[in-house]
Amino acid sequence: MSAIIENNQLPFSAKFLQFYKDRTLLAILLSLFAVMFIYGIFFTENYLTITNFKAIIRDAALYGIMAIGLTFVTLSGNFFLLSLKETASICGVTFAMGMATGFGSPDLAGNFLVSLLAALAVGVVSGVIQGYFVGMGGNPIVVTLGGAGILYGIGAWWSDNLVINFTRPHDAEWLGTGSFLGLPSITWSFILIAIAAEIVLRHTNFGRKVYLVGANKAAGKATGHENFSMAIIVFTICSVCCAFVAVAFVAQMDSAQSNYFSAEFGSSGDMTILVIATVMVGGNSIMGGYGSTLRTSLGAIFIAMVDNMMVLQGFNSGPRIVGVGLMIVFSIIVFGLFAKGSRAQE
Amino acid sequence: MSTNPILKISKVSRTFGAIQALKEANFEINEGEIMGLVGENGAGKSTLVKIISGFDPGFKGSYQINGKEVKFETPSQAEESGIAIAQQELSLIPNMSVAENIFLTGAKVKKFATLNTLAKMARPYLDEVGLTEVDPTTRINLLSVGEQHLVEVARLISREAKILILDEPTAALGEAESRRILEMVERLAANGKSIIYVSHRLDEIFKITKRITILRDGVSQGIQETKDIDVNKLVEIMLGRELANMFPSKADHISDDPKLEVKELWPDGVLEPVSFSAFKGEILGLSGQLGSGAGEVLASIAGALQSRSGSLTLNGETFLPKSPSHAIKKKIAYCSSDRKKDGLFLGRPIFENLTSPALGAISKYGFNFGSSEDNYSRNLAKEFLIDVKRMHDESGLLSGGNQQKVALGKWLSIKPDVLLVNEPTRGVDVGAKSEIYQRMRELAARGITIIFASTDIQEITYLPDRVITFYRGMMIDEHRLEQIKTPVILKEITDPFNETNL
Numbered sequence: 001m002s003a004i005i006e007n008n009q010l011p012f013s014a015k016f017l018q019f020y021k022d023r024t025l026l027a028i029l030l031s032l033f034a035v036m037f038i039y040g041i042f043f044t045e046n047y048l049t050i051t052n053f054k055a056i057i058r059d060a061a062l063y064g065i066m067a068i069g070l071t072f073v074t075l076s077g078n079f080f081l082l083s084l085k086e087t088a089s090i091c092g093v094t095f096a097m098g099m100a101t102g103f104g105s106p107d108l109a110g111n112f113l114v115s116l117l118a119a120l121a122v123g124v125v126s127g128v129i130q131g132y133f134v135g136m137g138g139n140p141i142v143v144t145l146g147g148a149g150i151l152y153g154i155g156a157w158w159s160d161n162l163v164i165n166f167t168r169p170h171d172a173e174w175l176g177t178g179s180f181l182g183l184p185s186i187t188w189s190f191i192l193i194a195i196a197a198e199i200v201l202r203h204t205n206f207g208r209k210v211y212l213v214g215a216n217k218a219a220g221k222a223t224g225h226e227n228f229s230m231a232i233i234v235f236t237i238c239s240v241c242c243a244f245v246a247v248a249f250v251a252q253m254d255s256a257q258s259n260y261f262s263a264e265f266g267s268s269g270d271m272t273i274l275v276i277a278t279v280m281v282g283g284n285s286i287m288g289g290y291g292s293t294l295r296t297s298l299g300a301i302f303i304a305m306v307d308n309m310m311v312l313q314g315f316n317s318g319p320r321i322v323g324v325g326l327m328i329v330f331s332i333i334v335f336g337l338f339a340k341g342s343r344a345q346e
Numbered sequence: 347m348s349t350n351p352i353l354k355i356s357k358v359s360r361t362f363g364a365i366q367a368l369k370e371a372n373f374e375i376n377e378g379e380i381m382g383l384v385g386e387n388g389a390g391k392s393t394l395v396k397i398i399s400g401f402d403p404g405f406k407g408s409y410q411i412n413g414k415e416v417k418f419e420t421p422s423q424a425e426e427s428g429i430a431i432a433q434q435e436l437s438l439i440p441n442m443s444v445a446e447n448i449f450l451t452g453a454k455v456k457k458f459a460t461l462n463t464l465a466k467m468a469r470p471y472l473d474e475v476g477l478t479e480v481d482p483t484t485r486i487n488l489l490s491v492g493e494q495h496l497v498e499v500a501r502l503i504s505r506e507a508k509i510l511i512l513d514e515p516t517a518a519l520g521e522a523e524s525r526r527i528l529e530m531v532e533r534l535a536a537n538g539k540s541i542i543y544v545s546h547r548l549d550e551i552f553k554i555t556k557r558i559t560i561l562r563d564g565v566s567q568g569i570q571e572t573k574d575i576d577v578n579k580l581v582e583i584m585l586g587r588e589l590a591n592m593f594p595s596k597a598d599h600i601s602d603d604p605k606l607e608v609k610e611l612w613p614d615g616v617l618e619p620v621s622f623s624a625f626k627g628e629i630l631g632l633s634g635q636l637g638s639g640a641g642e643v644l645a646s647i648a649g650a651l652q653s654r655s656g657s658l659t660l661n662g663e664t665f666l667p668k669s670p671s672h673a674i675k676k677k678i679a680y681c682s683s684d685r686k687k688d689g690l691f692l693g694r695p696i697f698e699n700l701t702s703p704a705l706g707a708i709s710k711y712g713f714n715f716g717s718s719e720d721n722y723s724r725n726l727a728k729e730f731l732i733d734v735k736r737m738h739d740e741s742g743l744l745s746g747g748n749q750q751k752v753a754l755g756k757w758l759s760i761k762p763d764v765l766l767v768n769e770p771t772r773g774v775d776v777g778a779k780s781e782i783y784q785r786m787r788e789l790a791a792r793g794i795t796i797i798f799a800s801t802d803i804q805e806i807t808y809l810p811d812r813v814i815t816f817y818r819g820m821m822i823d824e825h826r827l828e829q830i831k832t833p834v835i836l837k838e839i840t841d842p843f844n845e846t847n848l
Contacts, residue, residue, distance in 0.1 A: 203713055203714055203716075204714060205705040205713075208702075208705055208714065209705065211694060212694065215692070215693045215694045216688070219687075221688065222670050222680065222688045222689070223674070223756070225671070225702075226669070289691070290693055
């Protein structure tokens with residue numbers, strides 16, 4: 001026991017090394033950033049421009065926000081919400097309906113607040129219902145796959161599979177295409193949500209419970225933290241994040257269709273896969289109890305950087321989707337290797 | 347009895363890191379003999395069994411079969427030499443038929459065999475273990491647990507095992523089923539098989555064995571002829587003499603101010619509703635073997651196990667906890683027997699474990715910026731002798747003893763009125779054991795009512811002020827202070843109704 005040295009007696013360089021020893025995964029992620037960055041500077045035209053970096057973060061924002069929501073689900077040991085794009089789809093349709101028709105009452109047509117609240121409410125309801133079934137002991141994969149079908153179906157049915165258009169000028173432009181202090185609104189939203197999520201996870205009882213329940217459901221139950229309420233809350237958080245992203249995306253496009261988030265979303269294909277990739281690339285434990293939304297945010301930016309570089313190098317969407325797939329595989333392998341060394345395996 | 351032993355082990359020792367699980371063990375068994383292997387928890391029984399069955403090649407000492415020195419690297423090598431083990435957790439596949447399970451490895455079976463062929467092949471083995479009326483095409487999960495044990499043994503016999511190790515085969519069984527197992531053991535021995543019978547149930551040991559090997563603290567205490575000794579003598583050899591000073595002294599007297607009254611509690615695993623009271627500041631022990639219901643009673647007081655009926659009265663309030671969080675609100679803390687399963691968050695730091703039941707106490711308006719949690723967890727750690735410098739380490743990195751201290755210590759954070767502990771020192775080394783006993787006594791002296799359940803006979807004799815004994819789901823008797831005596835309790839938890847006529 002005498003070999004233990006108090007942390008504050010160490011010189012700065014040793015402390016720095018210790019910090020990264022404890023955070024192997026973070027270190028790997030940061031090194032990859034560095035490699036990407038240097039490669040970008042020397043081998044890619046137009047890489048080192050402010051416009052390009054703004055574009056990277058802007059790309060990262062859409063799936064980053066959803067991934068932050070999903071991180072709560074994954075950290076709490078409830079695996080994944082697989083109805084990500086379907087939740088976004090029905091919420092987007094709801095928002096566009098509100099903007100275009102005011103849900104049947106012409107007075108409300110184009111009312112941003114009502115449309116936004118309606119979309120978020122749909123997110124809350126779908127999150128609560130799916131969380132309820134998972135909390136009751138349902139398998140999250142099965143429950144949310146079922147939820148995915150139902151949500152997408154309702155959205156498509158309601159909108160007759162048509163594109164719902166609403167014309168500019170409208171009240172949601174500031175969120176869709178507006179910017180503030182040189183950064184787009186969606187980027188600001190990403191930054192604020194990332195900070196808020198990190199504070200919640202680190203410094204609130206709820207955040208602590210997410211980690212505890214995720215680390216061991218049975219012990220969580222024994223200490224009075226049941227997964228039932230936890231599942232409902234985390235699935236709701238995740239669904240609301242999806243709803244918000246859907247609103248921002250629809251506001252940008254001035255239109256919505258139920259399959260907006262399925263094919264060719266943004267630049268890298270399927271939304272659900274992209275968001276799950278973000279959580280995985282960030283190095284969060286699939287089994288729960290280990291990780292953070294900060295990692296997820298970095299994961300989002302990393303994926304956006306890779307994607308951006310492939311765009312600048314002239315790849316089209318097929319190879320880029322392969323790139324995202326490779327990143328998932330790579331991150332799972334790296335995580336598996338280092339998790340063994342650094343965490344108790346008993 | 348002067349024949350050469352078929353299996354002989356001499357001067358075997360085994361260390362795991364700093365812990366010496368076996369110091370010097372000798373063991374032998376003759377052909378057609380039933381040898382009992384007894385010892386308290388942690389005496390090295392399971393280590394010895396693992397060595398014999400080839401699971402643990404890392405030991406020192408000599409291992410001979412038929413007079414020839416052998417060295418097994420894997421269990422399958424041991425099996426080739428005719429040594430097979432039926433473990434407590436059965437390795438049968440529930441959805442497959444009896445016959446398929448028996449010939450699971452496929453040895454001796456043709457490439458294409460129908461279920462009928464297998465059934466015919468299985469018949470003689472099933473007859474041998476006494477499953478004459480069982481159809482070999484039945485699925486395993488339709489059989490009783492006792493019958494499943496017999497199938498497991500039939501499988502071992504089918505692979506021509508000559509030496510069978512039965513590790514606590516009756517631990518989870520009722521009376522009638524246990525009897526079938528014992529009958530089978532005797533029949534197999536008569537057919538020339540050698541049987542190593544490991545059990546906590548001393549009545550069974552006396553009933554069927556010819557000789558008994560007793561292990562204590564990793565040392566074998568010579569081989570006893572069963573007919574030459576009685577229960578008292580056996581227990582004395584098992585426990586040794588010098589253990590009493592590991593335990594803090596008991597209370598001078600028991601307060602007559604009932605703190606917790608348990609009325610008509612009736613969880614699964616208990617035959618009839620149970621009522622008792624626990625007094626302020628006492629340590630009450632619930633004694634019983636696995637399946638006796640003692641642990642179930644404890645879990646249902648904590649709301650971790652549903653009770654069909656009944657109520658608790660604590661601090662003038664009468665209620666029946668529906669969940670652990672309900673019990674926690676009423677200041678009832680429950681430390682379960684399996685800390686890895688539901689006692690600890692192994693991947694999370696120690697301080698998070700310590701404050702996990704009392705997040706409300708370390709935060710303001712749901713926010714927690716660390717400083718109050720830091721103080722809180724440090725105080726808890728100091729109180730339970732946990733190294734304060736390791737507070738940010740994952741709890742999974744701690745030794746068993748320290749893990750148990752964290753699992754137990756975390757409950758002080760809710761300032762409990764009643765502390766329930768199931769198996770307070772399972773898998774814990776002697777030093778930590780003693781510390782935990784000391785801590786429990788101090789907490790009781792502070793006025794906390796402690797109720798613990800244990801299968802460890804030393805613990806149940808020396809730690810509590812009062813003992814309630816359980817046997818197969820029934821409450822048997824109660825003893826106080828100096829009336830708590832090992833032989834009496836042993837008798838009550840193994841054979842209270844004189845079924846074996848020792």
